[in-house]
Amino acid sequence: AQSVTQLGSHVSVSEGALVLLRCNYSSSVPPYLFWYVQYPNQGLQLLLKYTSAATLVKGINGFEAEFKKSETSFHLTKPSAHMSDAAEYFCAVSDLSNFGNEKLTFGTGTRLTIIP
Amino acid sequence: DTAVSQTPKYLVTQMGNDKSIKCEQNLGHDTMYWYKQDSKKFLKIMFSYNNKELIINETVPNRFSPKSPDKAHLNLHINSLELGDSAVYFCASSAEAIRESSYEQYFGPGTRLTVT
Numbered sequence: 001a002q003s004v005t006q007l008g009s010h011v012s013v014s015e016g017a018l019v020l021l022r023c024n025y026s027s028s029v030p031p032y033l034f035w036y037v038q039y040p041n042q043g044l045q046l047l048l049k050y051t052s053a054a055t056l057v058k059g060i061n062g063f064e065a066e067f068k069k070s071e072t073s074f075h076l077t078k079p080s081a082h083m084s085d086a087a088e089y090f091c092a093v094s095d096l097s098n099f100g101n102e103k104l105t106f107g108t109g110t111r112l113t114i115i116p
Numbered sequence: 117d118t119a120v121s122q123t124p125k126y127l128v129t130q131m132g133n134d135k136s137i138k139c140e141q142n143l144g145h146d147t148m149y150w151y152k153q154d155s156k157k158f159l160k161i162m163f164s165y166n167n168k169e170l171i172i173n174e175t176v177p178n179r180f181s182p183k184s185p186d187k188a189h190l191n192l193h194i195n196s197l198e199l200g201d202s203a204v205y206f207c208a209s210s211a212e213a214i215r216e217s218s219y220e221q222y223f224g225p226g227t228r229l230t231v232t
Binding site for chain 1: 120149156157158159160161164172174206208219220221222223224225226
């Protein structure tokens with residue numbers, strides 16, 4: 001079974017500071033990893049994804065994540081936080097080799113607060 | 117153009133009632149999903165359908181019955197609503213994972229169900 005652990009349910013950073021949201025995964029097969037963002041009262045939007053290509057993945061809004069197999073991690077970073085980054089962030093894992101059963105298993109989410 | 121739409125956006129009802137949530141996607145995708153997000157923001161898959169065929173049923177009470185009249189629609193009917201059914205329900209869709217790099221699930225805006 002696949003699972004995802006997000007360390008820190010709440011993260012606060014100052015505007016302009018580095019954003020680091022942590023995600024560790026557990027998977028018996030090569031994982032496919034995703035970061036989604038959820039703004040208040042909205043649906044989920046894909047930030048970026050890792051699907052066995054380059055280990056450093058760049059996404060929208062200046063976010064990027066690095067897949068580290070040795071650490072089973074897929075941490076999300078952004079060099080300089082902006083007020084508009086305040087949202088809930090979800091890491092998810094999927095087994096795309098299981099055709100027709102490509103469900104996403106989500107972590108518990110990290111609420112990012114930006115301090116002016 | 118809305119890619120994945122859900123109706124209604126808000127649904128308030130009493131215990132014991134039966135209600136439905138509708139989902140439509142105009143992306144031409146083959147697979148559609150229902151996810152439940154509880155009050156702690158935890159997201160968990162409930163069902164997935166591929167070309168109108170049920171693929172995933174994640175131990176959801178049989179009071180929940182998905183129906184897919186065609187591959188662009190996946191509705192969720194809930195019988196005998198209980199207080200614990202209060203949550204935000206998200207619909208999502210995806211294309212076949214023919215190329216892993218292209219795989220993505222697109223989410224609707226969610227339906228906030230409140231059972232009183």
